[in-house]
Amino acid sequence: EDKVVQSPLSLVVHEGDTVTLNCSYEVTNFRSLLWYKQEKKAPTFLFMLTSSGIEKKSGRLSSILDKKELFSILNITATQTGDSAIYLCAVKGNDKIIFGKGTRLHILP
Amino acid sequence: DTEVTQTPKHLVMGMTNKKSLKCEQHMGHRAMYWYKQKAKKPPELMFVYSYEKLSINESVPSRFSPECPNSSLLNLHLHALQPEDSALYLCASSTGTSFHEQFFGPGTRLTVL
Numbered sequence: 001e002d003k004v005v006q007s008p009l010s011l012v013v014h015e016g017d018t019v020t021l022n023c024s025y026e027v028t029n030f031r032s033l034l035w036y037k038q039e040k041k042a043p044t045f046l047f048m049l050t051s052s053g054i055e056k057k058s059g060r061l062s063s064i065l066d067k068k069e070l071f072s073i074l075n076i077t078a079t080q081t082g083d084s085a086i087y088l089c090a091v092k093g094n095d096k097i098i099f100g101k102g103t104r105l106h107i108l109p
Numbered sequence: 110d111t112e113v114t115q116t117p118k119h120l121v122m123g124m125t126n127k128k129s130l131k132c133e134q135h136m137g138h139r140a141m142y143w144y145k146q147k148a149k150k151p152p153e154l155m156f157v158y159s160y161e162k163l164s165i166n167e168s169v170p171s172r173f174s175p176e177c178p179n180s181s182l183l184n185l186h187l188h189a190l191q192p193e194d195s196a197l198y199l200c201a202s203s204t205g206t207s208f209h210e211q212f213f214g215p216g217t218r219l220t221v222l
Contacts, residue, residue, distance in 0.1 A: 043152065043213055088151055099151035
């Protein structure tokens with residue numbers, strides 16, 4: 001059965017800390033892995049990863065995919081209170097996209 | 110215009126009502142999606158339209174009926190819903206025909222009494 005597993009489920013850190021969020025998957029006919037940030041309503045797209053070992057970076061956020069070991073990590077450096085959100089990992093197969101349950105990140109001021 | 114819009118923002122309906130949710134995008138995207146999201150859960154895919162044709166129906170009950178009148182519009186017709194159908198309904202669109210980078214609308218918060 002296809003699945004996407006995120007860890008940890010929740011994380012509380014202080015502002016300025018660096019966090020690493022994990023996403024492992026077993027999905028038939030893998031096409032891409034997607035990271036989203038969800039605050040109040042709809043998720044906001046962060047990264048799409050298709051190739052192994054190539055880091056995607058946007059400001060303080062970066063992500064990398066390991067297709068051999070079937071996982072991805074999302075790093076956030078110098079965290080800010082505005083980074084508090086649920087971070088969703090999703091994996092695209094041929095015709096479906098499967099979401100993990102998310103990591104709830106809370107940044108303390 | 111780089112956004113997906115959804116109306117209404119909030120909807121309260123009874124189990125015997127018929128209502129519709131609307132989604133619109135003017136980015137030239139050819140794939141559009143309906144997701145259902147319950148509180149504290151990730152979005153669950155319901156339907157995918159590709160080039161205005163239904164390409165994926167994730168075993169959604171027939172009380173939910175999607176419609177794609179043109180390439181910019183996507184509707185979700187609701188009839189005889191149950192209280193457990195209360196959720197946030199998200200629309201998304203993407204450039205490719207199958208699950209490329211998806212842009213989400215703000216969602217419609219549906220409450221079924």
